[in-house]
Amino acid sequence: MTDNLPLRPGDKVFRPRRIKHIHLKRVLGVPALFSAGYGDVGSSIYYALGIVALVALGATPIALAAAGVIYIFNALTYAEGGAMIPEAGGSASFARHGFNNFVGFIAGWALMLSYIATMAISAYTIPPYLSYFWTALDNPAVNTLVAMGIIGFLMTINVLGVRESTRINIFFIMVDIATQITIVVLGIVLILSVDPSILITNMFGAGNWPSTTNLIQGIAIAALCFTGVETVSQLAEETKKPAERIPQAYILMIIVVLLLFAGISIVALSAMTPQVLGDPINGWARDPVAGIAANLPSETLQNIFKPLVAILAASILFTATNAGLLGISRLTYNLSSHKQIPEVFGKIHPRFRTPYIAITIFCGIAIFLLIPGFTNPDFFSDLGALYVFGSLLCFAFAHASILRLRATQPDLPRPFRLGWNIKVANRQFPVTAILGVLTTFGVWMVIVIKQPFSRWAGTAWMFGGILVYMLFKLITYYKNKSDKLKF
Amino acid sequence: MFKKILVPVAGTDADIETIKLACRLAKKDKGKVWAVSVVTIKRALPLNAEIESEIKKAEEILDKVEDSASEEDCEIETDVLQAREVGPAIVDEAVERGMSLILMGIAYKQRFGQFSLGEAVPYVLKNSPCPVILFQQ
Numbered sequence: 001m002t003d004n005l006p007l008r009p010g011d012k013v014f015r016p017r018r019i020k021h022i023h024l025k026r027v028l029g030v031p032a033l034f035s036a037g038y039g040d041v042g043s044s045i046y047y048a049l050g051i052v053a054l055v056a057l058g059a060t061p062i063a064l065a066a067a068g069v070i071y072i073f074n075a076l077t078y079a080e081g082g083a084m085i086p087e088a089g090g091s092a093s094f095a096r097h098g099f100n101n102f103v104g105f106i107a108g109w110a111l112m113l114s115y116i117a118t119m120a121i122s123a124y125t126i127p128p129y130l131s132y133f134w135t136a137l138d139n140p141a142v143n144t145l146v147a148m149g150i151i152g153f154l155m156t157i158n159v160l161g162v163r164e165s166t167r168i169n170i171f172f173i174m175v176d177i178a179t180q181i182t183i184v185v186l187g188i189v190l191i192l193s194v195d196p197s198i199l200i201t202n203m204f205g206a207g208n209w210p211s212t213t214n215l216i217q218g219i220a221i222a223a224l225c226f227t228g229v230e231t232v233s234q235l236a237e238e239t240k241k242p243a244e245r246i247p248q249a250y251i252l253m254i255i256v257v258l259l260l261f262a263g264i265s266i267v268a269l270s271a272m273t274p275q276v277l278g279d280p281i282n283g284w285a286r287d288p289v290a291g292i293a294a295n296l297p298s299e300t301l302q303n304i305f306k307p308l309v310a311i312l313a314a315s316i317l318f319t320a321t322n323a324g325l326l327g328i329s330r331l332t333y334n335l336s337s338h339k340q341i342p343e344v345f346g347k348i349h350p351r352f353r354t355p356y357i358a359i360t361i362f363c364g365i366a367i368f369l370l371i372p373g374f375t376n377p378d379f380f381s382d383l384g385a386l387y388v389f390g391s392l393l394c395f396a397f398a399h400a401s402i403l404r405l406r407a408t409q410p411d412l413p414r415p416f417r418l419g420w421n422i423k424v425a426n427r428q429f430p431v432t433a434i435l436g437v438l439t440t441f442g443v444w445m446v447i448v449i450k451q452p453f454s455r456w457a458g459t460a461w462m463f464g465g466i467l468v469y470m471l472f473k474l475i476t477y478y479k480n481k482s483d484k485l486k487f
Numbered sequence: 488m489f490k491k492i493l494v495p496v497a498g499t500d501a502d503i504e505t506i507k508l509a510c511r512l513a514k515k516d517k518g519k520v521w522a523v524s525v526v527t528i529k530r531a532l533p534l535n536a537e538i539e540s541e542i543k544k545a546e547e548i549l550d551k552v553e554d555s556a557s558e559e560d561c562e563i564e565t566d567v568l569q570a571r572e573v574g575p576a577i578v579d580e581a582v583e584r585g586m587s588l589i590l591m592g593i594a595y596k597q598r599f600g601q602f603s604l605g606e607a608v609p610y611v612l613k614n615s616p617c618p619v620i621l622f623q624q
Contacts, residue, residue, distance in 0.1 A: 027575045050510075088533035161529040238534045239569065240579075327532040337536075353538055354531045 003235030015434070024321055027239045033232050033249035034228065034256075035173040036323065040118070040228025041257050042176065043320035046313045048225040050285030051276035051384040053268075058208035058220025060274060061265040063218035066227060067263060068258050071226030074395050075254050076418055077402050078233050079247040083416040084405075086236035086246070089334040091398035096338065098401030102469070103279065105340040107397035109329055109432040109465035111230060112362070114390030115331065119154075119366040119384045120315045120326035123147040124366055124373060129287040132310040143286075145452070146372030151370075154322050155363035161354045164270075169319060171345065176312050182259050183305065187267030190297050202269045213251075213450075220446040224384045225261055228320075230394070234327055243415030264289065271295035280378040289313055311468075325363065332358035342472050382453035389451075389458035392444040400438035405430055412435060489588040490518040495525065495577050495607075498548045498590070501624045502557045505592030508622055510561030512588070520563045521579055525573045534569060542567060573612025582613045582616050589619045 049060070051340055056063040081094045087102075089096070092111055096104030124147040137146060202208055210218060232249050236242050266415035268277055271292050276283040284291025290313065293305035333355050336346030348358040369386075372379040405412060407427050418430035448455050492509045498501045509520045524545035525617035528534055532551050549565040570576030581589055588609060612619055 027570070027572075087500060087535070104617070161531065318618050326530050331534045333532050333536055348532070348536075348538055352529075353541065354529050398527055 003112070008344070009102045009294045018308040021170055026233055026238050028239045028245075030245050030248050030252065031170050033235055033245060034252050035170040036235055036258065037170060037228060037232040037249060038173050038177070038317060038362045039319045040231040041226060041253060042173070042180075042228075042260070042485065043122060043178075043316045044225045044228065045060055046129070046289055046317055047121060047259055047380070048222070048384065049265060049288035050278055050280070050283075050291075051224060052222045053274050053288070054280070054285055054378070054381055055166050055210070055214050055221055055278075057210045057214070057274040057278065058203035058269065059210050059215050059218060060222075060269060060277070061203070061262065063215065064221040064261055064265050066219045067222035067224075067226055068261065069442075070223060070436070070439045071229070071257070072254055073439065074226065074229050075250045076397070076430075076432045077395075077399050077436050079416050080414060080418050080433075081119045081398060081402050082236045082246040082250075083243045084412060084414050087334075088152035088234055089236050089331050090230045090233035090247055090331075090393040091401070092331060092335065092340075092403075094401035095397045096340075101338065101340055103337065103397065103401075104338070105469050106462070106466070107394050107401075108340065109462065109469075110393035110397070111331060112328055112390070112465075113326045113461050114230075114363055114394065115328035115368065116423050117383055117387035117390060119151060119321050119328075120147070120369040121380055121387055122321040122324065123150040123366070124370060124380050126150060126314050126317045126321075126382065127311045129290055129313040130433065131287075132290065132306055137428050139295055140377040141374050143377075143425070144370050145372065146369055148317065148367045150313070150321060151325075151363050151366050153354065154325050158322070158325055158359050159349065159352060159356045161352045161487040172312070172315050172319065176316050177256065177260070179305075179308060180264060180289075181314055183289070183296075183309075184260065184263030184267050186296060186301060186305075187270060187292060188263070190301075191265065192270040192293075193296075199266065199420040202273050205447055209276050216446055217450045220443045221384060221388060223382075223440075223443050224388050226257070230391075231323060231327065234330060242333045247357050247416040263290070268292050282381070285378070286380065286407060287313070324366075328362045329355045329358045332362070339476070340469065342468075382451070385447055385454040386457055387453040389444065389447050390461075392447065393458075393462075394442045395440040396437055396444060399433045399440065402433050403437065403470040406430070406433075488514050488515060488516055491584065491586045492518060492520045492588045492590055493522065493581050493584070493586040494520060494522045494552075494590050494592070495573070495611075496522050496548050496552050497573075499526065499592065499594040501594050501622060502548065502552060503621045504550050504624055505590060506555045507559055509590045510556055510559035510563070512590070513536075513561060514559075518598070520556060520561060521580075521584065521586070522549060522563060522565045523568050524548045524565075525568045525570055525576045527573060528560075528569055528571060530571065534571065534578075536569075541551070574608035574614070577607065577611050578614045578616070579581070580600030586617050588617055589615055589620060591619065592622045592624070595623065 053060045085093050087093050092104050092108030095107035107129050127137040127143040127146045136142050150306050239245050272295050290309050293309045333346040335341045336343050345358050347357050420431040421428035489512050492513050494509045513520050524540045526545050545567045568576050
């Protein structure tokens with residue numbers, strides 16, 4: 001019987017209606033988790049580097065390093081949370097367990113915004129990379145139209161429920177990491193070591209170092225590079241031995257991502273000036289890694305790496321767009337099954353067995369977000385800021401939830417328990433989570449203050465969501481004539 | 488030799504005969520039969536999504552299988568598994584339960600005009616931790 005199997009932390013056996021058991025088959029291991037997580041975090045270097053350079057200029061590597069520290073706090077908090085609560089929903093689940101349904105909804109709604117922005121920005125940056133093969137794709141209007149087409153295509157195949165191979169994902173990620181390492185090594189050997197003063201000039205030379213305000217804003221925008229930590233947590237429920245493998249995947253991601261991002265940003269600023277790197281029209285802001293390949297000091301190397309980077313970047317960004325779509329549809333189902341949003345969002349197509357309403361609505365919103373791209377080519381930095389707005393908000397909730405669970409449920413099994421704790425009132429609070437909540441919230445405030453687009457669009461999204469939630473709860477209350485109105 | 492036999496069932500014509508064969512094999516060694524029906528969940532949904540129609544279908548398949556096993560006076564346990572893919576779910580179940588045999592019933596299927604085993608059967612043949620017998624009616 002399934003009852004005889006020893007249950008691991010987080011294992012669930014559903015017992016619906018009849019006597020049969022539904023037994024969830026968890027088959028994902030560290031390579032699959034890492035490739036999914038890296039696909040999301042690692043893909044952001046293909047667009048974020050340019051957006052950060054647009055603001056932080058020569059201080060781009062510094063901004064990335066500062067954001068990288070926040071990323072470590074986030075990854076560690078998600079490692080504890082994911083191992084402790086291995087269910088789909090990520091920060092929304094942590095917040096639901098840590099606080100209540102309403103806070104869980106707010107975290108989930110912020111996460112939805114970040115998924116929609118991921119889809120839009122990843123899709124938008126595919127055509128500039130592919131413009132190596134067809135230059136017309138670099139035209140802003142064509143770029144936007146193709147990006148909309150990509151989202152439309154992914155919407156269709158996900159409604160139909162086409163299968164995705166984990167093995168192909170792992171293969172692409174491995175090739176991508178190998179290519180990035182090669183670019184970093186070649187850049188260091190052929191550009192940086194030949195004349196290290198170029199990097200110093202490009203970072204600290206006249207007109208290259210940003211103002212303090214821009215540096216702070218650059219650090220805030222650089223958080224864009226590290227927002228994909230949610231992905232691993234979303235896969236927690238289908239991970240074999242989540243208690244061990246989720247923290248392992250996060251630690252591996254921290255090491256690989258930080259090393260590669262440091263290398264790529266240093267090589268980028270060795271190969272070109274920050275102004276060229278951050279120029280969305282005549283420079284490489286929309287396809288910064290292609291800029292590195294195009295500036296390698298050998299025609300043969302350029303001929304090899306330019307098409308290779310184009311194909312790999314397009315494939316990893318395509319995967320990231322799809323990951324955003326899958327993430328939002330799973331999250332929507334999760335929220336609707338916990339009665340945090342109307343059930344209609346989680347409705348499953350009778351034939352294709354996919355949440356077609358959620359997929360269609362959120363793809364429609366992502367396509368709508370791309371409309372300014374027809375006239376304003378650097379609007380994608382606004383999209384980036386919107387992505388950061390949503391992501392940082394849910395990271396702040398994740399940290400706060402982990403801290404609250406330490407206070408309210410200290411004996412909850414924590415297979416991966418964060419170290420470096422401060423003891424308050426006989427409870428232990430991890431320093432990294434405390435720093436995490438402070439830094440993510442601080443950076444989020446910078447985005448709100450400095451970025452008008454994300455301030456208004458993000459705030460409108462959040463308030464719109466809260467309104468939908470309240471209305472939904474009121475309607476449910478009057479429909480069911482419950483004794484107590486519960487938010 | 489075959490004390491623990493895993494029989495994945497999918498609602499095909501081969502299910503009943505396969506279960507009967509598994510029961511006969513198990514009886515020889517005073518063994519036991521496990522029948523599993525795998526509900527596949529698309530990646531756009533969380534793995535614990537409950538798709539009522541699919542669960543109902545899986546349970547009906549297992550009910551029929553239980554009836555056939557009781558006709559053979561055979562000890563059988565049934566389980567519904569929810570997974571992303573059928574092949575890895577079967578192999579993982581066999582590993583987890585320490586099965587001594589996987590007995591799979593297959594129906595005659597064609598793909599692009601050629602006989603095809605589908606995707607699950609080759610995966611199980613390649614990755615199974617124990618012997619596998621294919622039974623085609």
